[in-house]
Amino acid sequence: MWKHLVETGFLGTDRKQIQKDQLPEQLLNQLEKVDEQDKENHFLTLLSFAQYYNESGEVAKKYEGEVLAEYMEEKRFEIPHSMQLIFSRINNLDTSFTKTKLIHLWLDLIIKKEQVVGYPLFKDLIKFGERKGVEIKDKITKVLSRNTLKACMQFHQVNNNWIATPISEEGWYTGKMAERKSYLEYLLGQDIPKAIALLEEAWPQETLNNKVSLLNTIFEKPSESLVPFLEKLYDNEYQFSETEKEKQREGRAILSKILLMFPSSKLSQETLQQLVPCFTKRALISKLKWKLNFPKEQSDGFWNEKSMLQKYGLDINGFMPHNHSTKEEGWMAYFIQYIPFQAFADALNTKEEHIINCLFDSKELQQKIKYADGVESMFINELTHKVRFYQAQSSVKLVQAFIERRNHNDYELKDILFSLQPDEIEELIVKNNIYRTSINIMCNYSSEVPDLNFSYSLSKKLLQKIQRKSEDWRYGVSTDQLGLILSKDILGELEIINKKVESMTLAKDMSHDAKEEDLQTWKNKIYIPIKEVIEIRTLLEEEEELVTE
Amino acid sequence: MNITEEYIQSIAPTTTAFSAGKKLSIPAKWLSYGKSERGLWGELKGSGKKPYRTQIDTVDFAYKCSCPSRQFPCKHGIALMLLYVGLDGKVEEKDEPEWVKEWLDKRTVKKEKVTEKEELTEEDIAKKNNNKLKTEAKRFAEVKSGIEELELWLKDMVRIGFLELPNQRKKIDALSKRMIDAKATRLSNWVRSYAELNFNNEQIWREEALKTTARLFLLIKTFNNYDQLSPLWQQTIKTLVGWNQSTKELINDPEAESLEDHWLVVGQETTERDGITTQKSWLLGLQTNRKALILSFKTNYSNFDHSLSTGMLFEGTLKFFPSITPLRAVVSKQNFNLKELEVLPDFIDNMNEIYQLRAETLKKNPWELEQLVCLKSVQLVLQEKGSLICDTFQNYIPIEDECPEDVLLNWYALEGSSPAHIVGLFRNGKLLPLGLFNQQKYLKL
Structure with a gap:
């Protein structure tokens, strides 16, 4: 009936007549009083009645499919209100890095407490995780209730990329190269005998490319226990042959670098035997104990291209001693970069610092600094590289020597500082009075800062330093990252400094606006961000203590 | 707070x-x-x-x-x-x-000043009433002339056929403006709804156009019979046509229906038209099971009344505007906010009851287009094309197409597809979920 009326209305009463036989009796009775001659009025009245007749008679449809009642029960409790407030405070911080770092702590705590993030906070949390790495994404999925996680998957808020693939032995056998490397890296940190066993088992079936990849992984995490395995490879598969492939040379080059790092290796000992004659003792009155004499290139023997290629995989086309004027200098630079100074010292029966002094300060080794005044060691790049990237070889002495002698920039110093243990970093900052540089490094390279917790005295010193030149931060980034590494007990001192800044600014001989600007810079760029982060850390610690209790 | x-x-x-x-x-x-x-x-x-x-x-x-x-x-x-x-x-x-x-x-x-009543003399009252009657008569005549034009256009459309509707945009626009001039503002919205139909989907727009026509024509006919209607019906029709309802008058009217209850704000919806944003707040009286609608408006010069938000529960009094089916109300007294739901409203557990309720409402007021419903043990059935809400008897109602995906995500995250107690808005044969009851709490979806 309704369909018929819609069709009639669509075409118009001029073109289509109402077919009364399609209308129910009740409606026809109602229409009796309406004049049929006024066709439009008759139709509209009928339409109105029919619409209500139709709507009043509607019933619900039956669902033909199966209605499943799925709800995944959750045994974990929801986080308390106090934790929700902490999330809100973290999410309100200035820098993404600090937020991420604190969210990690917040998530770790929830995971430890075996709690879940409920409705509606889970949505903010997912939004937070959207542009973050898999590590944080994975933790987020762990704090969602099973049902919420299912819903988020269903509505494509979360997908499989949010869940970190667990590092497993299965990944070593069946995974892609990235997974295999991850597992090897994990084993190199946890269980070296197992790593060796797996490598020995798999090695014969690996392609040349894969072997280079695996050797590179070992190079990133070298260990003395691997020396016998690596020496076996070096002595057999990677022995030089005239018909060798490029990947074999590449493999030998990596193997050599690793073996040179360990004085127990045959290669290291053989090499040191060749290097020892290059060092001669100076006159006793000299501050420098040792002098380095460059060898002459030999047509046969150790110091020539052929030997370097055969022993160390150094290809003259690929090995670019670009900072050195002769091949001998370049080769020497290579050995300096990879052989630990303690090994040099032991071979020469002297102290490590004498070797460091020789290489940094020998007059014969000084060259003009590029694009600047002054001179520096010709091995400065190798020394820098050694300090920055080979943590195993780095030592406080070497870093100290570097800081004293190298006209370093923040970028270099950052790598050097972070190559040390946390307590060594603190010691070095204090010893070298590099407070302001350290503040800059901590704020500008925050993503690379290791987990630090400075002592009260260093925290106080850093705050005083930053306060003295707080106006420098007017156009700078927020300092909230400092809140992550300063002592939590420093809040009282921070308040004292704040009061001091307020009174000092008022006393300054400058315009009201300038005073205001200085004060606002201090408040908004330093005082409030640092205070906020330390307070959040304290709250998280209090929550953690509740768990322990 | x-x-x-x-x-x-x-x-x-x-x-x-x-x-x-x-x-x-x-x-x-x-x-x-x-x-x-x-x-x-x-x-x-x-x-x-x-x-x-x-x-x-x-x-x-x-x-x-x-x-x-x-x-x-x-x-x-x-x-x-x-x-x-x-x-x-x-x-x-x-x-x-x-x-x-x-x-x-x-x-x-x-x-306090607002609540103080202005004392008027009998003469002042008579004068005021007289002026009111004159203004009313004038407006009535204006509306009537506008309605005559509208009726004529509807008859023309019926004669030439609604297939011409997509070509009538200019006419619809002019007619809508004419309704505003005639001070029949709500009729103007009805007229404009023709232009807002989705003409890309022929089957739907045809049906919608004729449904609107049916309701509109019935309203015109009822207005034409104004003198024969009861005072309450007259008031209802006037509101439907476009007479404004004064909140101030309602608050000061001692005879207006007033109801004290624990009021739960179950949902809010905002729509924007001609620079005016209307916020609808749906309220549920938990002790009386009474439903109420509170409107708030925002323009460039004024903002919403922010005293209500979904999930808020307060003890207070609402005053209802007179209507044959009184729904629109104002908060006349808000005593204090309650923290927990002590009682739950009456629920419907069979979807067919919604249709029965709908039929009863239509019987009383054919222009009541939205129905607030509390549903018990209903399940969310997610489907690629249009999700559904199903009761325990396998009866279902489709979810409104415009329902934000976030609403369904929230529901699914809270209850999965297991039975839940929800509040929804039933309109045009579909349901818009507003919120759900979860562990003695009402949560906005």
């Missing part, structure tokens, strides 16, 4: 204002802040010489700030509310500073 961050976000004029307010909500950023039994205030350093003074009337929700921003609430107002939420309400109680006391006192005096 029972507010949440979500609520503050919903009343913020823009997301930027909310973010800016959030940044300022750190306690250390405030020079001072405090609260009293009736207010919350704070001083914040801004770009001006003097600090900005922000204050909130926590009893009869309102805010004021000395900053020059035209946004309402400004970022400082938002920040103060967020500060309060962030501190979990633990703001120190203090003596009100003079500037806070002055503002709050003024507001109290103003409220």
Whole structure:
């Protein structure tokens, strides 16, 4: 009936007549009083009645499919209100890095407490995780209730990329190269005998490319226990042959670098035997104990291209001693970069610092600094590289020597500082009075800062330093990252400094606006961000203590 | 003051204002802040010489700030509310500073003045009534002439056929404006709804056009019979045609229906038309099972009344505008906010009851297009094309196409597809879920 009326209305009463036989009796009775001659009025009245007749008679449809009642029960409790407030405070911080770092702590705590993030906070949390790495994404999925996680998957808020693939032995056998490397890296940190066993088992079936990849992984995490395995490879598969492939040379080059790092290796000992004659003792009155004499290139023997290629995989086309004027200098630079100074010292029966002094300060080794005044060691790049990237070889002495002698920039110093243990970093900052540089490094390279917790005295010193030149931060980034590494007990001192800044600014001989600007810079760029982060850390610690209790 | 961050976000004029307010909500950023039994205030350093003074009337929700921003609430107002939420309400109680006391006192005096009745002489009353009758008669004539034109157009459309409707946009626009001139503003909206049909989907627009025509024609016919209608029906028809309902008159009307209950705000919906944003707040009386609709309007010069937000539960009195099916109301007394649901409303557990309810409502008022329903043990059935809500008898109602995906995500996250107690809005044969009851709490979806 309704369909018929819609069709009639669509075409118009001029073109289509109402077919009364399609209308129910009740409606026809109602229409009796309406004049049929006024066709439009008759139709509209009928339409109105029919619409209500139709709507009043509607019933619900039956669902033909199966209605499943799925709800995944959750045994974990929801986080308390106090934790929700902490999330809100973290999410309100200035820098993404600090937020991420604190969210990690917040998530770790929830995971430890075996709690879940409920409705509606889970949505903010997912939004937070959207542009973050898999590590944080994975933790987020762990704090969602099973049902919420299912819903988020269903509505494509979360997908499989949010869940970190667990590092497993299965990944070593069946995974892609990235997974295999991850597992090897994990084993190199946890269980070296197992790593060796797996490598020995798999090695014969690996392609040349894969072997280079695996050797590179070992190079990133070298260990003395691997020396016998690596020496076996070096002595057999990677022995030089005239018909060798490029990947074999590449493999030998990596193997050599690793073996040179360990004085127990045959290669290291053989090499040191060749290097020892290059060092001669100076006159006793000299501050420098040792002098380095460059060898002459030999047509046969150790110091020539052929030997370097055969022993160390150094290809003259690929090995670019670009900072050195002769091949001998370049080769020497290579050995300096990879052989630990303690090994040099032991071979020469002297102290490590004498070797460091020789290489940094020998007059014969000084060259003009590029694009600047002054001179520096010709091995400065190798020394820098050694300090920055080979943590195993780095030592406080070497870093100290570097800081004293190298006209370093923040970028270099950052790598050097972070190559040390946390307590060594603190010691070095204090010893070298590099407070302001350290503040800059901590704020500008925050993503690379290791987990630090400075002592009260260093925290106080850093705050005083930053306060003295707080106006420098007017156009700078927020300092909230400092809140992550300063002592939590420093809040009282921070308040004292704040009061001091307020009174000092008022006393300054400058315009009201300038005073205001200085004060606002201090408040908004330093005082409030640092205070906020330390307070959040304290709250998280209090929550953690509740768990322990 | 029972507010949440979500609520503050919903009343913020823009997301930027909310973010800016959030940044300022750190306690250390405030020079001072405090609260009293009736207010919350704070001083914040801004770009001006003097600090900005922000204050909130926590009893009869309102805010004021000395900053020059035209946004309402400004970022400082938002920040103060967020500060309060962030501190979990633990703001120190203090003596009100003079500037806070002055503002709050003024507001109290103003409220008292509003409630004081103006005393008029009999002569004044007669004169006033006489003027009112004259104005009414004039307006009635204007509306009538507008309606005659509308009826004529409908008859023309029936004669030539609605297939011509897509070509009638200009005429529809002109007719809609004519209705405004004739002071039949709500009829103008009905007319304009023809132009808003989705002409790309022929089957749907045909059906919708004829449904609208059926309702509109019945309304015209009823209006033409105005004199034969009961006073209550006359009032209902006038409202449907476009007569405004005065909140002030309603509050002062001692005969208006007044109902005290525990009122739960079950959902809110905003729509924008011609620069006016209308906010509908749906309320449920938990003890009486009465449903109510509260309208609030926002223009370039005024903002919504922010005293209601979804999930809010308060003990108070609503006054209902007279109608054959009284639904629209105003809050005449809001005593205090309740924290927990002590009673739950009556639920329907069979979808067919919604249709029965709908038929009963239509019988009383054929123009009542929306029906607020409380459903018990219904399940969400997610489907790629249009999800459904199913009862335990396998009866279902489709979910409104415009329902935001977020609503379904929330429901699914809270209850999965297991049976849930929900509140929804039934209209055009579909349901819009508004919220659900979960562990003695009502949660907005």
